[in-house]
């Protein structure tokens with residue numbers, strides 16, 4: 001793969017990693033075991049305690065879903081950066097074929113070639 005392209009992709013990946021870490025940092029706290037969702041303080045200004053509880057668990061569920069998506073993406077990005085260091089970047093994790101440069105330009109963190117999905 002050409003060196004200039006790899007350098008561009010590294011920049012893209014690092015930029016995305018920073019963004020993801022920033023977004024995750026807003027809804028969760030980084031611990032040694034991974035990211036833990038911050039439990040927002042909703043206060044108790046609603047008159048109906050039952051509906052407030054439903055709102056809270058709904059909001060929590062939504063944040064958890066967002067956190068999972070961000071974390072999964074961050075894992076892809078970090079693993080792509082590791083692969084660049086180990087010189088195994090751009091190889092499909094399933095069939096071990098070279099992922100096309102065009103596909104990597106669209107998504108530098110993609111772990112699979114077009115035939116293997118994603």
Ligand SMILES: [Zn+2]
Pocket residue numbers: 092093094095096097112113114115116
């Ligand atoms: Zn493949």
